[in-house]
Amino acid sequence: MKFTIFQNSLQGPRPYNQDRLAYSYSKDALLLVVADGMGGHRHGELAAQLAVTTMTEAFQRLAVPALSSPAKFLIDNIQQIHDMIDQLTQEREMLEAPRTTIVAAIVQRGMLYCAHVGDSRLYHFRDNHLLFRTEDHSIVQSLYNKGMINKNEMSTHPYRHKVFSCLGGDVPPKIDLSDRQELMEGDTIMLCTDGIWGAISDDQIKQILSGTSISDNISRLLTQAETVSKENGDNMSAIGLQWGDKQSNPLAVSTITMPMGTTTTIMNPSQASNRGGKPLAITNDEIEKTINEIQDALRKTKRVK
Secondary structure: OEEEEEEEEEOOOOOOOOEEEEEEEOOOEEEEEEEEEOOOOOOHHHHHHHHHHHHHHHHHHHOOOOOOOHHHHHHHHHHHHHHHHHHHHHHOOOOOOOOEEEEEEEEEOOEEEEEEEOOOEEEEEEOOEEEEEOOOOEHHHHHHHOOOOOHHHHOOOOOOOOEOOOEOOOOOOOOEEOOOEEOOOOOEEEEEOHHHHOOOOHHHHHHHOOOOOHHHHHHHHHHHHHHHHHHHOOOEEEEEEEEOOOOOOOOOEEOOOOOOOOOEEEEOOOOOOOOOOOOOOOOHHHHHHHHHHHHHHHHHHHHHO
């Protein structure tokens, strides 16, 4: 495999950053994952961190060097994240479950597999055309599908950021598995949170991502979203992937010489800073400690069974 990849996240005007994102690759497979902790619920950053940690650790364990079934991997592990959040909520007798959206993709043998819950999106561009975009699990999207509002009303509707499916919700998540798609040299894949697409239209996203450097494109996208959203925006996060090495990019990754059974994982460092002197809801160390406790409890449960 040859590809160029870049990811980054901006806190925006929010008190702290609840977005999490990561990618991981082996010799024959690549995982990308973005999670948006839901700010209207307590400890959304915990749910988002749990999501990316669970996905990347499962990938590292199973992609040796390829996954037996990328589609099953996505469905099983996204469902497991929801179950782990539910277990955490019960064990700690939390008044409200932490919640997060998720969009995750696997590239293997030149094919793209994608699954998502909520309104974090995946875009697939080829030759400056949008081939595919995930459909949000949102109230506004549902209203549009039923013909109750038009496309122009979607961007200004008061419920435009309200989702009806997420991980950690009161009902089982609606996990959407998209049809697999074949990638071609030069294709661009972008995963992002609603802080990006809520501030920038799809046409603007397409235009920005048409540049030759994926790292410059994603940086421009984040800067533009932050400029547009000002004080009313959200956390903004994106991972960009340029498939192949059409541009002979010096930053391109080649897994040809990568040893079998090894993986490389890059997890975007979460922002521990805050604004206005407000205390963080939960520190990064506390998040990692909680995740380890959940995973240990889950392993013990499996042994008992």
